[in-house]
Amino acid sequence: xxxxxxxxxxxxxxxxxxxxxxxxxxxxxxxxxxxxxxxxxxxxxxxxxxxxxxxxxxxxxxxxxxxxxxxxxxxxxxxxxxxxxxxxxxxxxxxxxxxxxxxxxxxxxxx
Amino acid sequence: xxxxxxxxxxxxxxxxxxxxxxxxxxxxxxxxxxxxxxxxxxxxxxxxxxxxxxxxxxxxxxxxxxxxxxxxxxxxxxxxxxxxxxxxxxxxxxxxxxxxxxxxxxxxxxxxxxxxxxxxxxxxxxxxxxxxxxxxxxxxxxxxxxxxxxxxxxxxxxxxxxxxxxxxxxxxxxxxxxxxxxxxxxxxxxxxxxxxxxxxxxxxxxxxxxxxxxxxxxxxxxxxxxxxxxxxxxxxxxxxxxxxxxxxxxxxxxxxxxxxxxxxxxxxxxxxxxxxxxxxxxxxxxxxxxxxxxxxxxxxxxxxxxxxxxxxxxxxxxxxxxxxxxxxxxxxxxxxxxxxxxxxxxxxxxxxxxxxxxxxxxxxxxxxxxxxxxxxxxxxxxxxxxxxxxxxxxxxxxxxxxxxxxxxxxxxxxxxxxxxxxxxxxxxxxxxxxxxxxxxxxxxxxxxxxxxxxxxxxxxxxxxxxxxxxxxxxxxxxxxxxxxxxxxxxxxxxxxxxxxxxxxxxxxxxxxxxxxxxxxxxxxxxxxxxxxxxxxxxxxxxxxxxxxxxxxxxxxxxxxxxxxxxxxxxxxxxxxxxxxxxxxxxxxxxxxxxxxxxxxxxxxxxxxxxxxxxxxxxxxxxxxxxxxxxxxxxxxxxxxxxxxxxxxxxxxxxxxxxxxxxxxxxxxxxxxxxxxxxxxxxxxxxxxxxxxxxxxxxxxxxxxxxxxxxxxxxxxxxxxxxxxxxxxxxxxxxxxxxxxxxxxxxxxxxxxxxxxxxxxxxxxxxxxxxxxxxxxxxxxxxxxxxxxxxxxxxxxxxxxxxxxxxxxxxxxxxxxxxxxxxxxxxxxxxxxxxxxxxxxxxxxxxxxxxxxxxxxxxxxxxxxxxxxxxxxxxxx
Numbered sequence: 001x002x003x004x005x006x007x008x009x010x011x012x013x014x015x016x017x018x019x020x021x022x023x024x025x026x027x028x029x030x031x032x033x034x035x036x037x038x039x040x041x042x043x044x045x046x047x048x049x050x051x052x053x054x055x056x057x058x059x060x061x062x063x064x065x066x067x068x069x070x071x072x073x074x075x076x077x078x079x080x081x082x083x084x085x086x087x088x089x090x091x092x093x094x095x096x097x098x099x100x101x102x103x104x105x106x107x108x109x110x111x
Numbered sequence: 112x113x114x115x116x117x118x119x120x121x122x123x124x125x126x127x128x129x130x131x132x133x134x135x136x137x138x139x140x141x142x143x144x145x146x147x148x149x150x151x152x153x154x155x156x157x158x159x160x161x162x163x164x165x166x167x168x169x170x171x172x173x174x175x176x177x178x179x180x181x182x183x184x185x186x187x188x189x190x191x192x193x194x195x196x197x198x199x200x201x202x203x204x205x206x207x208x209x210x211x212x213x214x215x216x217x218x219x220x221x222x223x224x225x226x227x228x229x230x231x232x233x234x235x236x237x238x239x240x241x242x243x244x245x246x247x248x249x250x251x252x253x254x255x256x257x258x259x260x261x262x263x264x265x266x267x268x269x270x271x272x273x274x275x276x277x278x279x280x281x282x283x284x285x286x287x288x289x290x291x292x293x294x295x296x297x298x299x300x301x302x303x304x305x306x307x308x309x310x311x312x313x314x315x316x317x318x319x320x321x322x323x324x325x326x327x328x329x330x331x332x333x334x335x336x337x338x339x340x341x342x343x344x345x346x347x348x349x350x351x352x353x354x355x356x357x358x359x360x361x362x363x364x365x366x367x368x369x370x371x372x373x374x375x376x377x378x379x380x381x382x383x384x385x386x387x388x389x390x391x392x393x394x395x396x397x398x399x400x401x402x403x404x405x406x407x408x409x410x411x412x413x414x415x416x417x418x419x420x421x422x423x424x425x426x427x428x429x430x431x432x433x434x435x436x437x438x439x440x441x442x443x444x445x446x447x448x449x450x451x452x453x454x455x456x457x458x459x460x461x462x463x464x465x466x467x468x469x470x471x472x473x474x475x476x477x478x479x480x481x482x483x484x485x486x487x488x489x490x491x492x493x494x495x496x497x498x499x500x501x502x503x504x505x506x507x508x509x510x511x512x513x514x515x516x517x518x519x520x521x522x523x524x525x526x527x528x529x530x531x532x533x534x535x536x537x538x539x540x541x542x543x544x545x546x547x548x549x550x551x552x553x554x555x556x557x558x559x560x561x562x563x564x565x566x567x568x569x570x571x572x573x574x575x576x577x578x579x580x581x582x583x584x585x586x587x588x589x590x591x592x593x594x595x596x597x598x599x600x601x602x603x604x605x606x607x608x609x610x611x612x613x614x615x616x617x618x619x620x621x622x623x624x625x626x627x628x629x630x631x632x633x634x635x636x637x638x639x640x641x642x643x644x645x646x647x648x649x650x651x652x653x654x655x656x657x658x659x660x661x662x663x664x665x666x667x668x669x670x671x672x673x674x675x676x677x678x679x680x681x682x683x684x685x686x687x688x689x690x691x692x693x694x695x696x697x698x699x700x701x702x703x704x705x706x707x708x709x710x711x712x713x714x715x716x717x718x719x720x721x722x723x724x725x726x727x728x729x730x731x732x733x734x735x736x737x738x739x740x741x742x743x744x745x746x747x748x749x750x751x752x753x754x755x756x757x758x759x760x761x762x763x764x765x766x767x768x769x770x771x772x773x774x775x776x777x778x779x780x781x782x783x784x785x786x787x788x789x790x791x792x793x794x795x796x797x798x799x800x801x802x803x804x805x806x807x808x809x810x811x812x813x814x815x816x817x818x819x820x821x822x823x824x825x826x827x828x829x830x831x832x833x834x835x836x837x838x839x840x841x842x843x844x845x846x847x848x849x850x851x852x853x854x855x856x857x858x859x860x861x862x863x864x865x866x867x868x869x870x871x872x873x874x875x876x877x878x879x880x881x882x883x884x885x886x887x888x889x890x891x892x893x894x895x896x897x898x899x900x901x902x903x904x905x906x907x908x909x910x911x912x913x914x915x916x917x918x919x920x921x922x923x924x925x926x927x928x929x930x931x932x933x934x935x936x937x938x939x940x941x942x943x944x945x946x947x948x949x950x951x952x953x954x955x956x957x958x959x960x961x962x963x964x965x966x967x968x969x970x971x972x973x974x975x976x977x978x979x980x981x982x983x984x985x986x987x
Contacts, residue, residue: 049177
């Protein structure tokens, strides 16, 4: 899995962000931290690439942003899932599961 | 619904763009700080943590760019940014901006001005209902000359045609308008009842003519123009039903044309009286301009076939008074009549101005290419900061279109002035009153501006962006880093400028040569010291030939007594291009075979003083004079050319001819005079016949007065004449010299305009080659310095630089010559006694071009020899 850092598909990052935000609102660094934890540091990409993805999702109306105060007492921009974001996540997850099942199936048959 | 929300958000982002940028900044900075603190908490020292956090984050600027992209308003934001960047660049380079914008303004302004003339005169449909259906019907003689119709033709068409919706006739003329403060002569168009309906132009007040009003004996009615109504009756007066006295006859005013309608079917008249046609007794005379509207779905060819049948029937019926069996009634699109031969000249002019525009564009492209090379570093820097190629292209295009817009606006202002000059200083062209800067012209200007911007904006792309960026950064802006491709592109542009300038110069030179030859044509008269005017007698008082003769027999000696006057004469026609009248005739000795056409020549009624006044010599025999009265046998003088054409090498005096189909009382030739041109300077045949004015009845004649030093004035003539009869009108007073000049006004106009364009084109091309070489010299200072340090002579340096420029000029010359050979054929119809491929013209123009190029090359070359090797070599 060494190449996954470089190959991380854009869609995958979008899904991970949505998944992360499904657990509650977070600021940018928090999202990045949570993704790293969830993937046990395997899926670490340049942290900056998170932001274009965030803006893209916001532009599509899947997440929304508001300014607030972080637990550390700093002014930060918090992102949270919208209704259509939740729906998109469900769809993404279903197709992801289909996809990974298919991959599993192929791996099993070739073994 | 979704996209509406998105659009709203994007607009909000656009409006609050700086806030969004700030937030993005803040958000990313916060992220990095939090990462640092997290790393410090895990035991890293702060300095190391900062470095690690930045590495983990990746390029901040790159993600900002991507972030902007993700927001979907990217292109708009960029456009604004590019625009601001462009204006900043322009402010920093006022010289470049000024020169480029001025060049563009010249090109766009000239193109706009010419286009508005072309559009108003040529492209816009005639201002009538369904103008494509309107035809003028003319008589095409077997010699393919076109003439107006006679009453016979007109009435036959009306009765027999099957392809026309309507047909109507116009008799052009002038009339005395009396009853006001003083009598005046006005231009009238006498028209049949169907005239306004045929054109589809309807009076704004009152009505047009009713059927039957054009029959003899019906009430005489008139329609007038809006301008006449305002000037004669005053604004807002109630005019319908009032009476106008025209040539002593009372006419009832029944309608006023809409404002702005000043001419109809090419005839500019103030008063349109109804034309009441008398029943014809012979086939002629031919004076009616017939306008017809084709029936729906009928083509010009079908109408021509229909009218040809009518022609044959007319011939059979009137063969006695008309001998050309092949003459055909022919429909011609009205547009062709209105425009005459102006069309080809205007197209030519537009072509010329497009060449100028292209040269201007090449010049600006060259300028921006030079800038692109010096901007290599800037481009490289932006690329390494994450700007994509497309982004840079866009920025360049925004820059060039902004510049083009500057040029376009300045050009528009320029074109207002130019158009005014074109209209007021030029000769009278048809439809000129329909020319103006309207929406169509503005749209055209906008289009030209945008196309210009894109065209010269693309030039730097050939070079600027694709070159090796890393090399540019390392190599600096100094010598040697200039790409080969850029050099080639700049050379090609200069070549193109010369290639475009040459056909312009050739065209201008040909037109001027032609004009000069036209002006050198011997008209056959001595024009110096001669004043010409049009004198008219009111028909109410002078109803027959005797009264006209009586007036002039007493008036001519009176005028001759004015101080300084050497000779006074009157005539129906006047050189160089107004025969007044032409007539067909048959020689009694050798008649033409039945059914074939008789010769037609200018036919003038004159007083003997006419020949003295114009310096026309009596070669043999005697002049017709006042002793030849209406009841005496008719006699005539002929021109030497007439004698040589019909009686070569034989005695001509005493020969007799039948005139205008008459076969009973012949005219006898009693004298031969020197040749005079009446059919234009370019005409070849100078045959003419002169009779005494006492053997005809013409109330409107040309008065010609020769005086010492042209000392006689119009006022003197007028007061002498009006002392005899206060109702005599004198108009169109001008010296014979001016009259000759006026006859070449159009050729001079075309030549002058093309000449101006050629001059501007050549100047721009010279600036182009100068700019290219100056730039070359400044970039190659090091090379030149080394050469000179190695012992090169200044002359060899000069040769090198000049050679470099002249290569492009010569290449351009070659291409231009080839191009000129192809395009000058379009000039053929406008040239007089000059071949469109005249070798002398091509040769001298080529020399001129090379001379200008050499002069433009010399200055930078001289600068190159002033390069100081020591300074240049120690500089880096």
